[in-house]
Amino acid sequence: MLPFTSVSRESAPDTLLDLCFKYVVCHLDIICTTDPFTKDYRLKDGLALPSEICEKMLQIYQAGGHDVDDRIVGIFENLSMTRLRRVQLRNSSVTDDGLCILLSHKLIEIDLTNCANVTDGSLVHLNEHGENLLSLSIGAGVQLLPSTLLPEDHVQEGEIVTAYHKRGYILRTPNLRRLTIKNLSVHRERMYFPLLLQPLANLTYLDLSSCSDLGDLSYLCELKNLLSLILFNVQRLQECIDSLCTLTSLRHLDISQSSEKHGTFRNENLTLARLVENLPNLTSLDISGTNLAGTGVAEHSPNSKEHSDDSVPQTDIPGLSCRVGRPFEFLGLYGTRHEACRRHHIPAKLISGNANEEQILTAAAAYIDRTDILQQVLNDLYHLFRYEICHNMNNALSIVLEAMDRHVNEKHIQISGSATLFYIVKGKEKYAFSPPLKRLVVYTLLNGMNAHRDDDTMMRNGCLTLCQFRLPEDVLFDYERLVQILLHIVSEMEQEGFVQRIGIFLLNTLACQVDGVQKKLLGDLGAVSKMLSLIEDRLNRKVCDDVLEVAWSTMWNVTDETAINCQRFLDGRGMEYFLSCLSTFPEKEELLRNMMGLLGNVAEVKKLRPRLMTSHFVTVFATLLDSSSDGIEVSYNAAGVLSHMASDGPGAWTLSSPRREDVLQRMVAAIEHWDLNTERNINYRSFEPILYLARIYHTPECQHWAVWALANLTRVYRK
Ligand SMILES: *[C@@H]1O[C@H](CO)[C@@H](O)[C@H](O)[C@H]1NC(C)=O
Ligand SMILES: *[C@@H]1O[C@H](CO)[C@@H](O)[C@H](O)[C@H]1NC(C)=O
Ligand SMILES: *[C@@H]1O[C@H](CO)[C@@H](O)[C@H](O)[C@H]1NC(C)=O
Ligand SMILES: *[C@@H]1O[C@H](CO)[C@@H](O)[C@H](O)[C@H]1NC(C)=O
Ligand SMILES: *[C@@H]1O[C@H](CO)[C@@H](O)[C@H](O)[C@H]1NC(C)=O
Ligand SMILES: *[C@@H]1O[C@H](CO)[C@@H](O)[C@H](O)[C@H]1NC(C)=O
Ligand SMILES: *[C@@H]1O[C@H](CO)[C@@H](O)[C@H](O)[C@H]1NC(C)=O
Ligand SMILES: *[C@@H]1O[C@H](CO)[C@@H](O)[C@H](O)[C@H]1NC(C)=O
Ligand SMILES: CC(=O)N[C@H]1CO[C@H](CO)[C@@H](O)[C@@H]1O
Numbered sequence: 001m002l003p004f005t006s007v008s009r010e011s012a013p014d015t016l017l018d019l020c021f022k023y024v025v026c027h028l029d030i031i032c033t034t035d036p037f038t039k040d041y042r043l044k045d046g047l048a049l050p051s052e053i054c055e056k057m058l059q060i061y062q063a064g065g066h067d068v069d070d071r072i073v074g075i076f077e078n079l080s081m082t083r084l085r086r087v088q089l090r091n092s093s094v095t096d097d098g099l100c101i102l103l104s105h106k107l108i109e110i111d112l113t114n115c116a117n118v119t120d121g122s123l124v125h126l127n128e129h130g131e132n133l134l135s136l137s138i139g140a141g142v143q144l145l146p147s148t149l150l151p152e153d154h155v156q157e158g159e160i161v162t163a164y165h166k167r168g169y170i171l172r173t174p175n176l177r178r179l180t181i182k183n184l185s186v187h188r189e190r191m192y193f194p195l196l197l198q199p200l201a202n203l204t205y206l207d208l209s210s211c212s213d214l215g216d217l218s219y220l221c222e223l224k225n226l227l228s229l230i231l232f233n234v235q236r237l238q239e240c241i242d243s244l245c246t247l248t249s250l251r252h253l254d255i256s257q258s259s260e261k262h263g264t265f266r267n268e269n270l271t272l273a274r275l276v277e278n279l280p281n282l283t284s285l286d287i288s289g290t291n292l293a294g295t296g297v298a299e300h301s302p303n304s305k306e307h308s309d310d311s312v313p314q315t316d317i318p319g320l321s322c323r324v325g326r327p328f329e330f331l332g333l334y335g336t337r338h339e340a341c342r343r344h345h346i347p348a349k350l351i352s353g354n355a356n357e358e359q360i361l362t363a364a365a366a367y368i369d370r371t372d373i374l375q376q377v378l379n380d381l382y383h384l385f386r387y388e389i390c391h392n393m394n395n396a397l398s399i400v401l402e403a404m405d406r407h408v409n410e411k412h413i414q415i416s417g418s419a420t421l422f423y424i425v426k427g428k429e430k431y432a433f434s435p436p437l438k439r440l441v442v443y444t445l446l447n448g449m450n451a452h453r454d455d456d457t458m459m460r461n462g463c464l465t466l467c468q469f470r471l472p473e474d475v476l477f478d479y480e481r482l483v484q485i486l487l488h489i490v491s492e493m494e495q496e497g498f499v500q501r502i503g504i505f506l507l508n509t510l511a512c513q514v515d516g517v518q519k520k521l522l523g524d525l526g527a528v529s530k531m532l533s534l535i536e537d538r539l540n541r542k543v544c545d546d547v548l549e550v551a552w553s554t555m556w557n558v559t560d561e562t563a564i565n566c567q568r569f570l571d572g573r574g575m576e577y578f579l580s581c582l583s584t585f586p587e588k589e590e591l592l593r594n595m596m597g598l599l600g601n602v603a604e605v606k607k608l609r610p611r612l613m614t615s616h617f618v619t620v621f622a623t624l625l626d627s628s629s630d631g632i633e634v635s636y637n638a639a640g641v642l643s644h645m646a647s648d649g650p651g652a653w654t655l656s657s658p659r660r661e662d663v664l665q666r667m668v669a670a671i672e673h674w675d676l677n678t679e680r681n682i683n684y685r686s687f688e689p690i691l692y693l694a695r696i697y698h699t700p701e702c703q704h705w706a707v708w709a710l711a712n713l714t715r716v717y718r719k
Contacts, residue, residue: 251281361395381416439474
């Protein structure tokens, strides 16, 4: 049995069935009612769901990032209307009550990873309903098993016979074939593991990774059917070698270690040779992180010198010489002392290590659940992409996505994973992404960025990778989350740091190209006020940098035909910042252009125009009519603002100074100066605001501006 996870990813579109599931899990009221008191979900009367649907629903619900809690489990309370056989809970907040409902289905398989609210109070339910259970997996940090068998007032295991010993078992799951228990520590109770394991005579697969106080393992010889034994990060294995040598039917043995200290064996060559010679049926062996592969120096026995026969096959791992003619299917050599994976004669078909691409990908798949090792493997993979070519892109991509997906909270996995994604996505000419795959990459990236919002490196990797996509099309499906992340970057990360600059650049790119609803959403999520804070900060420090310019540009874009955002600008003291920028940075053409573009949008909103009608503002706009900053750009926008203000008629011009007719005259003079062939760079979403002015018969000056704009546009962009 090889320790590989299948990580192949569908690139076909979602099936109709999957789409239905996704819809239902987001709209549970289709199939459920809610208990008015407990708020638990209940399946609606008259519905009955077979196990295929119940199981898939739970799976898709979790994959969508939802928490499977006791409320959701309520759906499965009525055993005659629902059926579950296999349940996998990852990072669920389900408690003993919820787990009791799940177990009452007499499951054949249950996998609990990261379920912090489960306690050993569930053991009684498990034992009550455990007769069908074939596979049980209890992840690290899941307290389903008691941490001691002793009654509370006994600190030491003596001759006392505990209740567990009297009844003769801890787990009553007589048919169990596969058992995984991670990181269980039982404080030196030497009877614990024998009592736990000996009654499970049908076990074929046993994983005790990181468990301590296992003793000498001699009790395992009772497990006559055992084929796979995983003792990753189990300490003091030296004392267990004799017992392991008696498990002659084993096909898969993993004694790998992540820390050098625990991976050091005495007489390493002989120890490995003994194991391998005693376990003739082994097809898969993992000795990663140990010294068992020796130093790699060929051993010469005194008499072999004379007949040094080149035709006799050899190995440079001394302990494996008996397997030279019968190579392993899999051999784990990742991080072995003296770099065993780089040796020339290794009797194995597949090897985990870091000597080449195949070894790295093999390692990543084999150690997908071992975060500390996986993190190193992902670094190896990153170096491969950075400095060499990767030949098996598909495989690499699905492994990186799987790793990031499983370990969202592991910062270093997210960082090296996203760095590798950058190179994969960057090479997209060589590698065609199907739309669902693209979506998966963006989704995975955003999960990582969301979980590590304050990490500079993660955010930089994420932003740089996102820049490789088509914006906004490729990210629209998760637009809101992306905007929230970007707003967090621009407002919370280091001022003028690289990440802030790339974040605001991305935000502006999005704002520039999305349509009305999404522009409004940008404002709803705080874009206008965040931009105004950035501007305030630059004004206080009297710094005009690209962040300042892009902040105005972003506001220009989000106010385009979006009245509510224009109002947010005015309410947030935007005009004050406009005047300050104008006087603090009078030379900055780009800045002025962006600010006037924005004011053009504000002036298009009829109900906001009275707020612009102050002597001070109008004088400034009129002065800008004569500006030659940035070609005619500033002058043109100033005229646009004034035209809109004039379009409300003389009655709306509440100022005595400057007078309406003077301003209009000055405006016409400016228009007459403009060159109709000036190349301008402007995006009109629609001609609506211009056509509106063209219909203002009471003030021909407004029509003048509008007609000039249309003439220029049609001249320059004929089509
Ligand atoms: C399960 O549902 C059926 C049909 O709605 C109902 O008759 C039965 O009482 C329910 N059982 C329980 C335990 O609620
Ligand atoms: C577990 O879920 C909680 C929210 O339900 C989330 O905050 C946390 O990041 C998740 N942990 C992991 C390891 O996915
Ligand atoms: C689960 O445990 C956490 C603390 O570990 C606690 O805050 C939370 O309330 C618990 N949830 C339930 C449903 O008991
Ligand atoms: C494993 O158990 C030890 C204590 O025995 C604990 O400190 C550690 O956090 C646990 N690891 C995980 C991944 O839960
Ligand atoms: C092991 O499984 C067999 C059926 O495959 C069953 O007959 C036997 O009772 C099981 N062993 C134990 C100890 O229950
Ligand atoms: C090794 O495997 C063979 C074939 O599967 C089997 O007949 C034999 O009993 C096994 N050897 C041991 C020691 O279990
Ligand atoms: C194991 O074999 C290596 C040769 O690969 C040799 O250098 C080393 O001394 C041997 N170790 C022991 C403990 O015999
Ligand atoms: C005039 O037309 C050119 C060409 O389309 C265009 O680039 C420029 O922006 C226009 N100028 C104005 C003021 O609209
Ligand atoms: C629609 C819109 O207003 N687009 C503007 C967004 O901002 C850029 C400046 O960065 C302008 O060039 C666009 O015209």
